[in-house]
Amino acid sequence: xxxxxxxxxxxxxxGILLYQEFSDVIRLHKIVEQMVHIKDGxxxxxxxxxxxxxxxxxxxxxxxxxxxx
Numbered sequence: 001x002x003x004x005x006x007x008x009x010x011x012x013x014x015g016i017l018l019y020q021e022f023s024d025v026i027r028l029h030k031i032v033e034q035m036v037h038i039k040d041g042x043x044x045x046x047x048x049x050x051x052x053x054x055x056x057x058x059x060x061x062x063x064x065x066x067x068x069x
Contacts, residue, residue, distance in 0.1 A: 019061050029054055 023029060033050040040049070047055075 016058055016062050019058055023054070023058075028057075032057075 029050065032053050036050060036053060038049045
């Protein structure tokens, strides 16, 4: 991997693409899908639990914090 910081002003959110690429290489999404099973009884979701977990992993890796309700 080569990183170049001479490109001027860029969004910091683009860095998440590196995390996604690394996750794809190690197949983290498949590992989470196979190993995490949550029985929460919610049937009206648009996203499956392992996708929500991957989102939280990427949010934490990039420094986004979510308030605890």
